[in-house]
Amino acid sequence: MEVAYLGPIGSFSYRAVKLAFPDAKLTPVATLVDVIEAYEEGRVDLALVPIENSIEGPVNLTIDQLFHQSSAHVVAEIVLPIVQNLLVVDAKRAPEKIFSHPQALAQTREYLSEHFPQASSVPVASTALAAEIVQQHPTLAYAAVANLDAADFYGLVPLAKGIQDVAQNNTRFWVLGEKQPHIALPSTAQKVTLALTLPENLPGALHKAISTFAWRGIDMTKIESRPLKTVLGQYFFIIDLVSNDNIKYACKEMESLGITVRNLGKYCIYEGEK
Amino acid sequence: MEVAYLGPIGSFSYRAVKLAFPDAKLTPVATLVDVIEAYEEGRVDLALVPIENSIEGPVNLTIDQLFHQSSAHVVAEIVLPIVQNLLVVDAKRAPEKIFSHPQALAQTREYLSEHFPQASSVPVASTALAAEIVQQHPTLAYAAVANLDAADFYGLVPLAKGIQDVAQNNTRFWVLGEKQPHIALPSTAQKVTLALTLPENLPGALHKAISTFAWRGIDMTKIESRPLKTVLGQYFFIIDLVSNDNIKYACKEMESLGITVRNLGKYCIYEGEK
Structure with a gap:
């Protein structure tokens, strides 16, 4: 089995795909669009993409x-906590320059300014690239903020672990495929994700759509509107529901109202690590 | 008047803040969190932050x-179309390496692979940094994908303009402040943004909240759920409404149901450029 993911090795996507599919062939791909295309074109069996990260x-x-x-x-959905670490070549030397992705630097800002106030932060394109830069300059007092897989892959050691300022910060990934794969992680719940496109001539259309769930006792756990790129100011809606046999009737009712419903999947949620 | 924005000069935030406040003192700040803090701590009069970019x-x-x-x-809200350009030192030389932010490279992928199939793409931390790299290596066949302000600031020339693959791709910015500022752009509509926190013990709470808008004929243009970081699996909701005198009554009704309502602002939408 071959799984495409957003590379490079050492990225958070790599950590998720490795935990979920420890025995599969893992294929790093350069961009999100390419990951999805690799699956669409049948070059891989599954694809893993970040959906909240x-x-x-x-x-x-x-x-x-x-x-x-x-x-x-x-x-499938994989939920992984964001754990950031300070990686170095030599743990006895205090870092003078700290490399990472801008968001990873932001996530560890308080820790770094408290413990390494003298060090300067250098934003680079990815956490894995930061680790590579540190590896390539072993004589300099460089450090990278990245995950522990990056430490393994680039031969670095953690000077400090779990340095993210906000403890509870998860990233979520979706697995794209034809049928439910075997995933080597504990599963917590089952969800259904729908994409709704509302007709222009139906006043209060979103309210009507949500009513079809509410009166059936279907729990909605997430809702997001995204612009339809065809018409400015028009939106489609991504809605997560707790899996429930009544969802199919809600979909029929929405379709009878002129709402376009696309079922993106019914899938289990897996916890990456505690 | 002083306005903080997410730097560096040549970023899309810079373009937005310059169009909106051509006569103000514009202060680049390194991270989103720092931009908001600069305003909160009274160091600037206004702050401009990307909210969809x-x-x-x-x-x-x-x-x-x-x-x-x-x-x-x-x-205020500023809407700016994303326009990407290929910037070089010497327009007579075909680029061999093209630098940009990973998302900007993704946005111009089709154009670049059609017109410069031999050139390699190099992801860096920002579009402005890409322009700086090109400026610093004038003898090499380097190019950057960035906006035209970056061309001005770093002394580059556009080899091609408007090279983004998707024509209609807007970025949105919010202006934080005490009262409505004068903005040198045409205004299109007025919006209200509310943040709702739903009580746990109110079944179908989101449906009830949306009902308070629907029966009053208040148009909802955007809705987004975000995790409350305090309790896993609990959400708050950001809702955009077309400005309407009845919104205050809807808020009172929601509060009587136990829903916590925070009004983030009532503001006009300004169009950056066509």
Whole structure:
């Protein structure tokens, strides 16, 4: 089995895909769009894409690509806490320059300014690239903010672990595929994700759509509007529901109102690590 | 008047702040969190922050920061189309290496692979940094994908203009301040943004909240759920409404249901450029 993910090795996507599919062939791909295309074109069996992750790009890009350019189904969701670490070549030397992705530097700002007030922060394109820069300059007092896989891959040691300022900060990934894969992680709940496009001539259309869930006792856990790129000021809606047999009737009712419903998938949520 | 924005000079935030406040003192700040803090601590009169922009970081970071860490009010929204350009030192030389932010490279992928199939793409931390790299290596066949302000500031020339693959791709910015500022741009509409926190013990709470708008004929243009960082699986909701005198009654009704309502601002939307 081959799984495409947003590389390089050492990224948070790599950590998620490795935890979920420890025995699969893991193929790093350069951009989010390319990951989804690799799956669409049948070059891989599964694809893993970040859908809520402040480091590897906005959720919007994934959601827009899946909605506008793809017919792929979501077959699993992986939730991974963001854990940042300070990686160095030599743990006895205090870092003078700290490299990382701008968001990872932002996530560790308080820790770094308290413990290493003299060190300057240098933003680079990814956390994995930061680790590579540190590896390539072993004689300099460089450090990288990245995850522990990057330490393994680039031969660095953690000077400090778990240095993110906000403890509870998860990243979420979707697995695209044909059927539910075996995932080597504990599963917590089952969800359904729908994409709704509302008709222009239906006043209060979103209220009507949500009513079809409310009176059936279907729990909505997330809702997001995204602009339809065809018409300025028009939106489609991504809605997460707790899996429930009544969802199919809600979908029929919405369709009878003229609402376009696309089922992006019914899938389990897996916890990456505590 | 002094306005803080997410730097460096040549970023998309810079373009927005310069169009909106051509006569103000514009102060670049390194991170989103620092931009908001500069305003909160009274060091500037206004702050401009991206709230929907795939290049300068996710909207989530701004919204979370405003909701969790700030009491600032939104006094204006600036909408700016994303226009990418290929900038070089010497327009007679074909680029061999093209530098930019990963999202900007993704946005121009089709154009670059069609017109410069031999050139390699190099992701860096920002579009402005890409322009700086090109400026600093005038003898090499380097190019940057960035906006035209970066060309002005770094002394580059556009080899091609408007090279983004998707024509209609806007970025949105909020201006934080005490009262509505004078903005040198045409205004299109007036909006109200509310942040709702729903009580746990109110079944179908989001449906009830939306009902208070629907039966009053208040148009909802955007809705987004964001995790409350205090309790896993709980959300707050950011809702944009077309400005309407009845919104205050809807807020009173929601509060009587136990819903916590915070008014983030009532403000005009300004169009940056066509």
